Each structure stands twice: as structure tokens, then as C-alpha cells.
Amino acid sequence: MSRPEHQAPPELFYNENEAKKYTQNSRMIDIQVQMSERAIELLALPDDEPHFLLDLGCGSGLSGSVLEDQGHRWVGFDISSAMLDVALEREVEGDLLLGDLGQGLPFRAGAFDGAVSISALQWLCNADKTSHHPTKRLYKFFSSLYSCLSRTARAVFQFYPENSDQMELMTTQAMKAGFFGGVVVDYPNSTKAKKFFLVLMCGGAAPLPKAMVEAEEEERISYSSKRDQLKKMRGKPLKRSKEWILEKKERRRRQGKPTKSDTKYTGRKRSGRF
Amino acid sequence: MKLLTHNMLTSKCLKGVNVGYPLGIVAKDIKVLETEFNSEFVLRIIPKLDWDTLWNAADSIGHSGDLPRTLCDDYENDVEFLKKAHHVLLEVEVINGELVCPESGRKFAINKGIPNMLLNEDEL
Numbered sequence: 445m446s447r448p449e450h451q452a453p454p455e456l457f458y459n460e461n462e463a464k465k466y467t468q469n470s471r472m473i474d475i476q477v478q479m480s481e482r483a484i485e486l487l488a489l490p491d492d493e494p495h496f497l498l499d500l501g502c503g504s505g506l507s508g509s510v511l512e513d514q515g516h517r518w519v520g521f522d523i524s525s526a527m528l529d530v531a532l533e534r535e536v537e538g539d540l541l542l543g544d545l546g547q548g549l550p551f552r553a554g555a556f557d558g559a560v561s562i563s564a565l566q567w568l569c570n571a572d573k574t575s576h577h578p579t580k581r582l583y584k585f586f587s588s589l590y591s592c593l594s595r596t597a598r599a600v601f602q603f604y605p606e607n608s609d610q611m612e613l614m615t616t617q618a619m620k621a622g623f624f625g626g627v628v629v630d631y632p633n634s635t636k637a638k639k640f641f642l643v644l645m646c647g648g649a650a651p652l653p654k655a656m657v658e659a660e661e662e663e664r665i666s667y668s669s670k671r672d673q674l675k676k677m678r679g680k681p682l683k684r685s686k687e688w689i690l691e692k693k694e695r696r697r698r699q700g701k702p703t704k705s706d707t708k709y710t711g712r713k714r715s716g717r718f
Numbered sequence: 719m720k721l722l723t724h725n726m727l728t729s730k731c732l733k734g735v736n737v738g739y740p741l742g743i744v745a746k747d748i749k750v751l752e753t754e755f756n757s758e759f760v761l762r763i764i765p766k767l768d769w770d771t772l773w774n775a776a777d778s779i780g781h782s783g784d785l786p787r788t789l790c791d792d793y794e795n796d797v798e799f800l801k802k803a804h805h806v807l808l809e810v811e812v813i814n815g816e817l818v819c820p821e822s823g824r825k826f827a828i829n830k831g832i833p834n835m836l837l838n839e840d841e842l
């Protein structure tokens with residue numbers, strides 16, 4: 445089947461029938477939730493604090509529920525009232541707005557601590573009306589997003605690019621609007637698990653977070669699978685154990701935060717003598 | 719629409735509108751829904767707010783209660799105050815009504831709690 449964006453404009457494609465899938469199709473729900481969790485991880489918010497976030501193309505509120513589960517408050521923005529109705533049915537805590545991302549975001553400067561967007565951005569590359577210019581719409585969207593985020597915020601978009609030109613178009617417009625960042629490709633060698641995340645940062649250039657890779661590619665395969673087994677046996681690793689530190693560092697690396705490399709000294713008791 | 723969202727909303731996407739803030743509220747139907755109080759969140763959000771706009775918005779729909787008109791200096795330690803702010807920001811919801819652009823008078827309908835911010839092509 446052809447790509448959804450080629451079939452109809454989003455406000456028509458996401459009708460009641462399509463919206464129903466977001467409450468009934470468990471595979472679709474699982475994928476949305478997984479991608480949302482990864483997107484939040486890439487936001488690299490300071491640990492354990494509630495933040496005020498935006499969900500762009502929030503649809504049925506699946507991604508928003510993941511934000512809630514992690515203790516954040518959110519505002520969702522979507523062009524499809526059928527999808528937003530599902531979000532209402534789901535009784536999400538986030539506040540919802542009906543609007544078109546390509547017309548710009550209607551928020552005050554610095555309002556939000558971050559933004560996520562799951563499977564929506566590719567829609568902006570389409571011209572659904574003769575008056576639509578994808579380049580202009582993308583620029584308007586990114587520049588309005590840049591201004592409504594706080595200075596150190598990130599915006600993370602999981603999206604389905606049609607080709608490399610499209611990816612280039614999005615990235616160029618985002619940089620023109622003031623963002624730093626780029627595309628992180630998780631599981632690049634898997635046809636099924638491969639996922640694209642555009643990671644945008646407001647506060648200056650920083651290294652892009654590390655992509656997820658297939659287990660077979662991982663050098664530390666034997667180690668990490670051993671760790672997983674141990675973890676399953678014991679549940680969460682003992683606080684501040686070596687396991688715990690390594691896991692925390694691994695999480696920081698995946699978020700692209702500066703992290704010291706692991707050595708044989710990691711997690712060892714300090715002797716107390718200097 | 720919660721008043722926290724209202725505090726962040728503008729109509730500046732309209733052609734010819736410069737600031738588009740604050741939007742007026744015409745409330746036909748209001749609901750009060752309790753949600754969990756989290757002082758950390760309230761503390762984090764207060765510096766981002768336009769307090770006058772919050773107070774006026776709450777007052778205009780009859781829900782300012784005893785929310786202070788201005789922020790006092792040591793509000794961080796005043797749990798009673800933080801609870802009042804939480805209530806006005808997150809528990810009072812406009813379910814049906816309109817938002818009004820202060821510059822152009824353009825109205826944005828609110829249905830089922832969702833403001834419709836879609837613009838016509840000729841308004842861009």
C-alpha cells in the first residue's frame with residue numbers, strides 16, 4: 445500500500461475508523477508506546493523531575509500517556525478531531541488543542557521544557573492544498589517550536605522519512621530555525637526495528653545521542669546478556685551497585701549526555717585513604 | 719482547556735497580529751476536576767507564568783477564589799498557596815466556549831475542552 449501521506453490529508457486520513465485502531469490494535473499500540481519511551485529517553489530530561497512538555501501530533505494520546513506515566517504534564521496538538529476524540533475517551537491528563545503544525549505553534553516564548561512527536565513529522569512534507577509549500581510550512585513550524593521551548597530544551601521526533609531528500613529537507617529547515625542536532629537511526633540494519641529520530645537541541649551544539657544497535661553487533665554481547673539475566677533474577681539492580689552505575693551510565697550515553705567511560709575501577713569502593 | 723494552557727496560548731499565528739496575548743475567555747461550560755497535587759511541578763511552572771494573566775483569566779470565569787492577585791516573595795515555602803495555584807492552573811477546565819484574540823477579535827471555539835486553533839488559508 446502507498447504511504448498514508450499520499451492517500452489523503454491528515455485530517456481526513458485520521459478519521460474515526462483509523463482512530464479506532466489506536467484503541468484496538470495492540471501491536472500498533474505497543475509500537476507507539478515503545479517509540480514514545482525511546483523519544484522521552486532521547487529528551488534527556490534531568491532525572492526525576494516533573495516537566496511541562498508538548499506532544500506534537502499527539503493523536504489518540506498514547507504517547508501522552510507515556511509522558512504521564514513518567515510524571516510529566518503535557519499539552520497535545522493535533523489536526524484530527526477524530527484522533528483527539530479518542531484521546532478524550534482515554535481520559536488523558538494532557539490538555540488538547542486542535543491545530544495544524546504547518547501553520548505554526550500558538551504559544552508564548554519559553555513555555556515548554558521539551559517536545560516529543562511520534563509518527564507525525566513526515567506529514568508536513570506533503571502539499572495537501574495548492575497553497576501548501578512544504579519548505580515554508582516546515583520552517584514556520586520549526587521556528588515557532590524553537591521560540592516556545594526553554595533555552596536548554598530538546599525536541600525529539602520519531603518519523604518515517606520517505607527518502608533521504610525528505611530527511612535533508614526537514615533537517616535543513618530545523619537548523620535554519622536555530623536548532624542544533626540531527627537524525628539518530630536506531631537498529632540501522634534491521635528492516636523491522638529500524639527507527640528514525642530527529643533530535644533537535646536549543647542550547648548550542650552537543651554530540652548526538654548514541655543509536656541503539658542490534659545485540660549481535662554489540663561487542664559486549666556476552667556481558668550485557670549476562671547482565672540482563674541477573675537483572676531478571678533480582679529485579680532492579682541494587683542501588684549504587686556496579687550494575688546500577690553501569691546501567692545508569694549506559695542510559696546517559698543513549699541520551700547523549702557526557703559520560704565517563706567504564707573502567708575496571710567503575711563502581712569499586714574507594715579505599716578512604718588518599 | 720486548563721488555565722495553565724491558556725496562560726501559554728497566543729493568536730500570534732494570525733496574519734497582522736503581533737502579540738496576540740492574552741486571549742479573552744468566554745466560558746459557557748466549566749468543569750472542576752481534581753488532579754494530583756505535585757508541589758515540584760507547581761514550583762517549576764510559576765516562573766514561566768504571566769501571573770496577571772492567570773489571575774485575570776480565573777477572575778473572568780469566576781474562579782479566582784482566594785488566589786492572591788500578586789505573587790509574594792517567599793511563595794516557595796507556602797504550601798497552601800501552591801495548592802491554590804495548582805487548583806487554578808490544573809483543575810479548572812473550560813469545556814465549551816470561545817477564546818478571543820485581543821487584537822483582531824477573531825474567535826476560536828472551544829468544544830469538549832479542546833480549543834480549535836486551525837486558521838483559514840487567508841488568515842496566514
Ligand SMILES: C[S@@+](CC[C@H](N)C(=O)[O-])C[C@H]1O[C@@H](n2cnc3c(N)ncnc32)[C@H](O)[C@@H]1O
Pocket residue numbers: 454455458466476500501502503504505506507508521522523524527543544545546561562563564567568
Ligand atoms: C501516527 S499518528 C500519531 C499518534 C499519536 N502519537 C498517538 O499516540 O496516538 C500521527 C498523528 O499526526 C497528526 N498530524 C498529521 N499532520 C499533522 C499536522 N499538519 N498538524 C497536526 N497534526 C498532524 C495526525 O492527525 C495523527 O494523529
